[in-house]
Amino acid sequence: MSEKNNQDNFDKSLFEFQIADDSASEHIAAPKYSYWGSVFRRFFSNKIAILMLVIAITVVLFAFIQPIFSGYDHMKTPNINNKAMHYIRPFKSTQYIFGTDDKGNSLFDALWSGARNSLFIAIMATLITETIGIIVGMFWGFSKKMDVIMIEVYNVLSNIPTTLIAMILVYTLGGGFWQLIFALSVTSWIGTAYFIRVQVMIIRDREYNLASQCLGTPTWKIILNNILPYLISIIITSVSRDVPSFISYEVALSYMGVGLGQQFASLGQMVQKYSPYMTSAPYLFWIPVITTAVISVSLYIVGQALADASDPRTHMI
Amino acid sequence: MKGYILKRILRSIISVFIVVSIVITMIFTLIPRTKLLDNDQAYKKLTGDTKTAYRLNMYQKLGYLHFARIGEICAESEDPAGCQVNGSEAQKAALKEFEEKDYVIEYFRNKTPYATHDYTIPELIFHFWGNLIKIDNKNFVQKNYIDTGVISTDIEKKYYIGKDDNNFPAILCSGCEYKYQLYFGHGFPFIHQNKIRLNFGISYPTKSGMSTLTVINEGQGSQKAFMQTFPTGLQQESPLKQMTAKFKPNIDHLDSTRFTDNYADCESYYESPSMVNTSYIFGIISLIIAYALGLPAGMGMARNKGGFWDKIGVAFINFIIALPSLALIFFVRQIGATLFGLPDKFPMLGFNNVKSYLAPLFILSLLSLPGLMTWTRRYMIDQSNADYVKFAKAKGLSQREIFTKHILKNAIIPIVNGIPGSIILCISGAFITESAFAIPGMGKMLPDSINKMNNNMVITLAFIFAALSIFSVLLGDLLMTVVDPRIQLQARGGKK
Numbered sequence: 001m002s003e004k005n006n007q008d009n010f011d012k013s014l015f016e017f018q019i020a021d022d023s024a025s026e027h028i029a030a031p032k033y034s035y036w037g038s039v040f041r042r043f044f045s046n047k048i049a050i051l052m053l054v055i056a057i058t059v060v061l062f063a064f065i066q067p068i069f070s071g072y073d074h075m076k077t078p079n080i081n082n083k084a085m086h087y088i089r090p091f092k093s094t095q096y097i098f099g100t101d102d103k104g105n106s107l108f109d110a111l112w113s114g115a116r117n118s119l120f121i122a123i124m125a126t127l128i129t130e131t132i133g134i135i136v137g138m139f140w141g142f143s144k145k146m147d148v149i150m151i152e153v154y155n156v157l158s159n160i161p162t163t164l165i166a167m168i169l170v171y172t173l174g175g176g177f178w179q180l181i182f183a184l185s186v187t188s189w190i191g192t193a194y195f196i197r198v199q200v201m202i203i204r205d206r207e208y209n210l211a212s213q214c215l216g217t218p219t220w221k222i223i224l225n226n227i228l229p230y231l232i233s234i235i236i237t238s239v240s241r242d243v244p245s246f247i248s249y250e251v252a253l254s255y256m257g258v259g260l261g262q263q264f265a266s267l268g269q270m271v272q273k274y275s276p277y278m279t280s281a282p283y284l285f286w287i288p289v290i291t292t293a294v295i296s297v298s299l300y301i302v303g304q305a306l307a308d309a310s311d312p313r314t315h316m317i
Numbered sequence: 318m319k320g321y322i323l324k325r326i327l328r329s330i331i332s333v334f335i336v337v338s339i340v341i342t343m344i345f346t347l348i349p350r351t352k353l354l355d356n357d358q359a360y361k362k363l364t365g366d367t368k369t370a371y372r373l374n375m376y377q378k379l380g381y382l383h384f385a386r387i388g389e390i391c392a393e394s395e396d397p398a399g400c401q402v403n404g405s406e407a408q409k410a411a412l413k414e415f416e417e418k419d420y421v422i423e424y425f426r427n428k429t430p431y432a433t434h435d436y437t438i439p440e441l442i443f444h445f446w447g448n449l450i451k452i453d454n455k456n457f458v459q460k461n462y463i464d465t466g467v468i469s470t471d472i473e474k475k476y477y478i479g480k481d482d483n484n485f486p487a488i489l490c491s492g493c494e495y496k497y498q499l500y501f502g503h504g505f506p507f508i509h510q511n512k513i514r515l516n517f518g519i520s521y522p523t524k525s526g527m528s529t530l531t532v533i534n535e536g537q538g539s540q541k542a543f544m545q546t547f548p549t550g551l552q553q554e555s556p557l558k559q560m561t562a563k564f565k566p567n568i569d570h571l572d573s574t575r576f577t578d579n580y581a582d583c584e585s586y587y588e589s590p591s592m593v594n595t596s597y598i599f600g601i602i603s604l605i606i607a608y609a610l611g612l613p614a615g616m617g618m619a620r621n622k623g624g625f626w627d628k629i630g631v632a633f634i635n636f637i638i639a640l641p642s643l644a645l646i647f648f649v650r651q652i653g654a655t656l657f658g659l660p661d662k663f664p665m666l667g668f669n670n671v672k673s674y675l676a677p678l679f680i681l682s683l684l685s686l687p688g689l690m691t692w693t694r695r696y697m698i699d700q701s702n703a704d705y706v707k708f709a710k711a712k713g714l715s716q717r718e719i720f721t722k723h724i725l726k727n728a729i730i731p732i733v734n735g736i737p738g739s740i741i742l743c744i745s746g747a748f749i750t751e752s753a754f755a756i757p758g759m760g761k762m763l764p765d766s767i768n769k770m771n772n773n774m775v776i777t778l779a780f781i782f783a784a785l786s787i788f789s790v791l792l793g794d795l796l797m798t799v800v801d802p803r804i805q806l807q808a809r810g811g812k813k
Contacts, residue, residue, distance in 0.1 A: 156332040159787045163748050164763070168340055168779060171767045172347040241638075248641035251747050255643055256764035271643060278661075285647075293644040300639035 035312065042309035049305035056298040059291075063115040072109035074265035079104025090283050098287055101274070107284065113290060114265040119295070121177070121266070122246035127182040130239055132185075133192025134231075138223045140193055141200025154194050157187050166249065167258045175261035180253070184246055192238055196231065203230055233311040240303015244296040251292055267292045322795070329787045333780070338442045340779045344772050345441050350381055353770055356522050366425040373433060379521060379772065380444055383420075385432040390415055403428045429649040445776070451516045455492035458564055458579075467566045472579070481560050493783045496562040496580035517777040523769050529777040537595075538668070543586070547575040566767025589668045589757075596751070596758035599674070603681030604739050611686050612732070615693025620720055622698055628659055630694070634687040642684060649680050663756040675719065677754050681747055685739070689732075696728035703727075718769065730801045737792035741785050 043049060079085040085104035088096050098107035157165075169172050169183035203209065204227070212222050247267070253259035254268025255275070262269070267288050272283040308314060319348065354360045354372060363371055374385040390411050391400035399407035412422050412430055420432035436444065454721050455474040462468050474492035481487040487500035495511035517529045540556035547553065551574055563582035565572065573582035618630040637645065653659035653676040660666050666673040700706065701724055709719045751760035757780065766774035798804050 025398070067472065155328075156335060156787075159332070159790050160336060160783050161742075161786060164779060164782050167748075167767060168343070168765060168775065172343040244639055244641070248643070251641050251643050256752050257747060257768045258764055268643070271647075287648055289644050292641050296641050297636070297639045297643075304635065 005193060008146075033315075038312075038315040039306075039309045042314055043305055046305050046309075049302060052298040052301040052305075055294065056302050058297065059115070059295050060119060063112050063119050066112040067109070068118050070106075070109040070112070072106070072113045072265075074110070074113065075263060077103040077105060087281055092285070099283055101276070101284055102281075107287060110265055110270065111288060114267045114270050114288065115291060115295065117177070117260070117264055118247055118250050118267040121181055121184070121250050121260075122243050123183050125188070125246045126239060126242040128181070128185040129189045129242060130235065131190055131236075132189040134196055134235065136189065137193035137196025138200055138227065139219075141197040141204060142219055142223070147197075150193075154190055155188050158194070160187075161227075162187060162249075163252070166253060167256075170253060170258050175259060177260065177264060180250065180260055184249055188242075192242075195234070195238060199231055199234055200227055233307055236303065236310050239306035240300060240307055243303065244300045247292065247296050247299075325791050325794075329791055332787050333784045334446070336698045336783045337776070337780045339446075341442055341445050341776055342438050344776060345381065345436075346438065347409060348770065348772065350376060353379070353521070353772070355768065366427065369425065370431075373431070375521070378519060378767055380436070380441065380518060382436060385415065385420065387429050387431065390430065390506070403430070418518045445518075449518050451514045453490070453493045453495055453498065453512050453514070455490055457494045458492050458792055462564070462566050491578075496564075496578075497560045500560055511561070517780065518773040520766075520771055520774050523766070523771055523774075529774050531584075532774070533592045533759060533762065533777070535584060536589060536591050538587050538589035541586045541588050548577045549575055551575055556585040556587070558586060562671075567583075572734060577743075590631065590763055592757060593761050594754060595668075596760060599677055599747075599751075599756065599758065600742070601740070602674075603678050603685070604698070606678065606682040607685040607689055610682065611689030612693055614686075615690040616720065616725065618690065618694045619697030619701065620716070627694075630690060634691055642749055645683070646680050646750055649683070650676055650753065652681070661754070663754045677750055677756060680750055684750075691737075692730065693732060696731055697724055700724045700728045718730060730797060730804075733800045734793040734797045737796055738786070738789035741789040741792070 057129075065105060070293070079100070080103045081103055085100055086102060088100040090099040090107070091097065092099065096106045098111060099109055101110065123281065127263040136150075140146050165187050166183045169186065171178060173179040173183065200223075205258055209222055209226055250259055250266060251268035251271060254266055255272045257272060260266045260269050274288065277284045339514045354375065357375075360368065360371055360375075370386075373382070376382050377384040387401060391397050393414070394400040394407055394411040396407040399405050400411050411772065412432070415432040416422055416587065418434070419673075420434045422430055422432050424430050455476060458472050459474065463471065470655040472492050476488060476490050476498070478486055479489040481497060481500040482501070485501045488498045489496055490498045497509075497767045498512050499508070499510045514713070515530060519525075520527050520529045520532050542554045543552055544552065545557075545559070547555075547559070553575070555575075557575075561584040562576070562580040565579055568576070568579055568581050575581065588602065589595075611633055614630060618627045621627050650661050654661045657675075658672075659676045660673050661676075663673050697720075701720075706719060706724060709723055748760045748763060750756070751758045752764055755761070759781075763775070763778045763782075765771075766778065
């Protein structure tokens with residue numbers, strides 16, 4: 001009785017009519033999740049990664065911008081006859097921060113011009129390796145016919161030391177910019193492709209892909225929409241290993257005299273050119289070596305941190 | 318199983334064949350041959366026809382072309398004497414014949430014609446593989462020296478059992494290229510033969526004229542003489558290896574005081590090991606160090622997963638991987654030189670001083686540590702989630718027992734797979750380390766021969782490295798089946 005009374009006592013003007021909305025009932029209340037937002041939140045929570053990112057960006061920007069302003073040309077030696085300009089020690093002169101070399105060229109300018117070439121080679125080689133590797137690997141993982149042939153190709157190529165292949169290619173093609181990029185990427189894509197193939201095989205037969213296949217989705221669409229997003233963290237890991245390893249390869253090959261020819265400046269070529277001065281003018285040798293190490297280590301750590309952050313399993317709060 | 322192994326061996330041979338054929342094609346077609354003679358001092362001093370003849374002769378020796386002089390052109394002519402006269406009909410007919418066989422006819426300044434034929438790619442590949450294996454036979458001397466008129470005396474053609482210089486029985490040959498065909502003793506592997514030999518051509522321009530295999534196999538440094546008795550009974554201090562006696566068409570007085578026959582062309586003993594052995598010494602020792610440190614370190618990291626030492630280990634691995642190997646090598650070399658007084662170049666103290674080995678060995682083991690540690694750790698952690706570990710835990714075994722007795726045995730299997738590869742590939746040397754320390758090994762040889770344009774040496778080394786790496790994978794797989802009988806290689810064919 002009392003309930004009925006209560007109801008009657010309410011002021012009806014306080015209420016208004018609502019239309020029953022079917023779509024609203026479908027809405028699931030969940031915290032907002034954005035993949036890339038989480039990736040960056042996760043990445044920027046890592047203090048070492050931020051530090052390394054700052055170093056890497058500084059070095060890369062310097063390498064690509066400084067040579068434009070300095071206009072350094074590796075083959076020009078304007079100060080070669082002026083003995084006073086030779087072997088100026090680092091930090092002794094404001095014009096030549098890192099000093100000058102045996103021909104009176106500024107080491108600072110030479111360094112960045114060399115770093116630009118080395119970085120360019122490493123980035124191009126990584127780009128080519130990853131693009132070809134990912135595309136081939138995706139279809140390799142899907143197609144059984146392709147698998148039969150590709151496995152044989154992989155068995156032959158993967159067993160032969162990369163250094164050997166690169167050395168012989170550079171030797172026969174001649175030392176040049178694109179020749180070196182070709183030599184570095186010509187066989188390394190198959191490693192990436194194999195890696196992707198295995199990953200594709202693992203997720204290819206999951207239920208959601210089977211469902212897509214049953215519904216008649218074309219293979220390329222399954223690859224692009226269903227599988228590729230799954231592989232982002234794996235691809236980033238692979239890229240983060242490739243860039244430093246290609247820099248390392250370039251430096252090693254040029255040091256042994258089978259990389260870039262003398263007409264191009266590069267970090268490896270500098271290490272090779274200045275190694276006789278190790279005792280008489282050690283800064284000439286150590287500055288390029290240390291720069292190489294800084295570039296490699298910073299890029300590697302940034303890449304690893306990004307790869308960790310891009311794995312959705314780490315996004316759980 | 319036997320069928321499978323046979324199939325794998327066949328496949329490996331085909332792989333080596335393809336790879337080396339590609340290398341040969343590339344080297345012979347892409348490298349301008351005119352550059353090869355740039356560093357030849359003898360060639361630079363020559364002028365005129367002798368220069369042309371020297372160049373063509375060199376190209377023929379290096380396998381680029383076939384060079385036919387007037388003698389060879391006229392050899393098949395119906396009128397050999399008339400053919401020798403420049404401009405005669407008989408010569409014209411002989412030249413026409415050569416032109417039809419794809420030869421290019423050119424003339425020396427004195428109007429004497431010569432013919433050259435550049436080998437095509439299939440011919441180049443065929444030449445290499447056709448000449449690769451040389452089997453010594455008792456008609457060798459007859460064919461190469463007596464028939465061509467180098468020597469006139471006859472030689473008995475036979476195999477016989479004799480004694481080598483250790484008084485062990487040995488199979489000897491008269492009429493072959495090598496006198497001692499099969500003999501025992503004289504160090505590893507204790508059975509030696511000279512019957513079947515690999516022939517990769519000659520080295521040029523460094524060590525000009527020597528067989529490439531001899532260059533990498535022969536000792537280095539100065540010759541080592543010791544007291545030995547020669548077949549004539551002469552006792553003398555000499556560095557000669559009598560067991561490598563090769564047929565020498567013209568023996569001199571010194572030879573005849575030592576040897577009773579024409580087999581007098583011997584290799585020598587040297588103070589320092591050969592290139593292969595140098596790389597091997599460094600490789601094996603650094604490998605032992607790497608395994609001795611890497612396995613326990615990886616195991617320790619797996620046991621304390623997520624702990625302090627694990628984090629330190631992971632940081633160490635990442636650091637070594639990220640640091641360019643060249644930078645690492647120079648850092649260690651510099652630290653060794655300044656803090657410990659170690660030489661920064663190997664030849665400074667040479668082979669007989671322990672100090673010259675320390676820094677390269679440290680670097681080589683440091684470079685192979687991260688891989689070993691990562692995989693050991695990975696396999697151990699993967700295994701520690703297996704059911705049998707939970708069962709062992711439930712039965713009350715201690716953590717230590719589980720790790721050393723159960724997990725390790727299973728985790729070691731994939732690591733065993735890599736062991737033959739690492740051992741065999743020690744021969745290939747470490748390219749950068751050997752270059753940085755100027756160690757006279759195989760690793761330094763490849764960049765050196767590339768820089769000197771020693772084509773045959775590059776092909777030889779490419780063949781050796783490719784064959785070693787491909788066969789070591791096969792050996793690794795076989796070793797894995799020995800360690801773990803559960804593994805069936807045949808079924809692995811379709812590891813999907």
